[in-house]
Amino acid sequence: MEIKKTSLNKLHQSKNAKFVEFAGYEMPIQYSKGIIEEHKFTRSHSGIFDVSHMGQLFIYGDETLTEELEKIFPLDLKNLKQNCSKYSFLMNEDAGIYDDLIITKIEEGYLIILNAACKDKDFEILSNLLGSKFKMNLDNNRSLIAIQGPKSVEILNSIINGVDQLNFMTGNWFDSDNQKLFVTRSGYTGEDGFEISISNDKAEKFVENLIEKGAQLIGLGARDTLRLEAGLCLYGHELDINKTPVEANLRWAISKSRLSNGGFIGSKKIMNQMQDGASQIRVGIKPEGRLIAREKTKIFDDTDTQIGEITSGTFGPSVNGPIAMGYVNKEFSKVDTKILLEVRGKKHPANVCALPFYKKNYVKGVN
Amino acid sequence: MSEVKFSKEHEWITLEGDVATIGITKHATEMLGDIVFAELPEKGSNVEKDGTAGVVESTKAASDVYTPVSGEVVDTNQAIVDDPSKINEDPEGSAWFFKLKMKDQSEMDSLMNKEEYDKFAKESAS
Numbered sequence: 001m002e003i004k005k006t007s008l009n010k011l012h013q014s015k016n017a018k019f020v021e022f023a024g025y026e027m028p029i030q031y032s033k034g035i036i037e038e039h040k041f042t043r044s045h046s047g048i049f050d051v052s053h054m055g056q057l058f059i060y061g062d063e064t065l066t067e068e069l070e071k072i073f074p075l076d077l078k079n080l081k082q083n084c085s086k087y088s089f090l091m092n093e094d095a096g097i098y099d100d101l102i103i104t105k106i107e108e109g110y111l112i113i114l115n116a117a118c119k120d121k122d123f124e125i126l127s128n129l130l131g132s133k134f135k136m137n138l139d140n141n142r143s144l145i146a147i148q149g150p151k152s153v154e155i156l157n158s159i160i161n162g163v164d165q166l167n168f169m170t171g172n173w174f175d176s177d178n179q180k181l182f183v184t185r186s187g188y189t190g191e192d193g194f195e196i197s198i199s200n201d202k203a204e205k206f207v208e209n210l211i212e213k214g215a216q217l218i219g220l221g222a223r224d225t226l227r228l229e230a231g232l233c234l235y236g237h238e239l240d241i242n243k244t245p246v247e248a249n250l251r252w253a254i255s256k257s258r259l260s261n262g263g264f265i266g267s268k269k270i271m272n273q274m275q276d277g278a279s280q281i282r283v284g285i286k287p288e289g290r291l292i293a294r295e296k297t298k299i300f301d302d303t304d305t306q307i308g309e310i311t312s313g314t315f316g317p318s319v320n321g322p323i324a325m326g327y328v329n330k331e332f333s334k335v336d337t338k339i340l341l342e343v344r345g346k347k348h349p350a351n352v353c354a355l356p357f358y359k360k361n362y363v364k365g366v367n
Numbered sequence: 368m369s370e371v372k373f374s375k376e377h378e379w380i381t382l383e384g385d386v387a388t389i390g391i392t393k394h395a396t397e398m399l400g401d402i403v404f405a406e407l408p409e410k411g412s413n414v415e416k417d418g419t420a421g422v423v424e425s426t427k428a429a430s431d432v433y434t435p436v437s438g439e440v441v442d443t444n445q446a447i448v449d450d451p452s453k454i455n456e457d458p459e460g461s462a463w464f465f466k467l468k469m470k471d472q473s474e475m476d477s478l479m480n481k482e483e484y485d486k487f488a489k490e491s492a493s
Contacts, residue, residue: 029427030400034400034401035400035401035425035426035427036401036403036426221400221426221427225426290403290404290448290451291404292403292404292424292429294428294429314426315403315404315424315426317426322403322404344422
């Protein structure tokens with residue numbers, strides 16, 4: 001199959017991007033300055049991320065659609081205000097996660113942002129669940145641009161006036177350059193920032209404009225170190241079809257009002273696990289010293305019994321040390337529990353620690 | 368000091384008497400990206416030509432460091448363990464990895480000179 005390219009591919013090339021294949025797309029892993037510089041620039045200034053490979057699924061409908069979606073997602077969508085977003089999951093009956101996603105209630109229905117590697121399957125699953133009652137559009141004509149970091153609000157507001165009034169996890173349509181953009185205040189870095197849905201033919205010019213105002217393009221390499229420092233899950237690593245939201249320590253994302261009556265896919269398993277606890281749980285892990293424990297690193301206790309596995313591990317540029325996330329048996333999930341990581345045949349000490357590794361700077365409310 | 372020689376695994380090596388100094392090439396550091404961890408062989412241990420003799424890790428991945436010749440490790444560069452970013456800054460100078468007392472200096476003969484290595488690196492990168 002031919003590799004897919006986003007509408008910003010030429011711009012990435014002109015900025016000396018190193019490319020990798022990701023979910024069938026040719027995506028920039030880094031530019032000439034490298035991952036650490038890009039990471040730090042995002043934390044101190046403003047980084048632009050091409051996330052156009054992600055799925056933008058528009059589902060059109062009214063209250064009937066809300067009712068149908070509540071049978072799927074563990075969310076109180078009836079009480080979700082228009083233009084407000086929620087983090088959620090598409091699950092199977094065993095509460096195994098097909099995908100994690102952000103769903104926003106919009107005037108026309110819902111906009112769901114899906115992972116690139118999962119979006120086609122998600123579309124199929126949702127089409128089967130919803131039948132043909134609602135118009136669904138996995139929109140390939142729109143690009144998705146994230147801008148993240150403390151200077152982002154000022155930069156973006158100078159191009160799209162009014163985005164500074166958005167609260168965290170809300171969005172709205174804005175007019176700019178004779179077209180409608182959907183902007184949400186959200187992100188995947190632990191910083192204040194926005195995601196902008198824009199038609200493909202306008203995306204390059206829009207990003208060039210952001211660069212002119214002082215933001216810089218950032219690759220998937222730094223996106224990964226940033227999200228890991230922020231303690232955020234990456235599908236295919238922390239999350240997959242064999243893990244549930246409770247095991248992933250994401251019970252905060254399940255609306256409380258939905259727990260008493262259930263009625264969403266996977267609710268039985270979720271309710272059981274909420275009561276009895278899960279046998280394995282996702283935790284933050286800090287190796288002692290400088291050692292990096294990568295994905296699939298085995299975790300042991302001091303009696304040589306394997307108690308878990310690392311799902312992501314790297315060097316955190318802002319933490320200035322190695323960081324990881326992984327799953328451990330629940331009796332080892334308390335903060336400050338000593339564990340051992342087997343790297344290249346040797347066991348190295350590490351500690352279970354609180355997430356995030358890096359303190360968030362989200363804007364909670366505007367006045 | 369001898370001329371600098373290079374291996375296909377992107378190590379460089381110089382010889383002074385029977386002691387070889389070994390590091391990784393600038394080209395290797397450019398391929399790896401930001402190096403954030405380095406592990407070196409133990410002083411006093413013996414390493415075999417083309418065997419692993421350390422590890423470097425970038426933000427992206429771990430890579431083995433090989434030794435292009437055999438010998439006993441007589442010194443290691445603690446400075447790059449303490450601050451691995453030095454490897455990106457000066458890979459073919461102050462950021463050497465380890466020194467070996469060589470057993471068989473003829474092992475140097477099969478290695479590439481600078482011109483040959485530059486050509487090799489250019490071809491392997493494309």
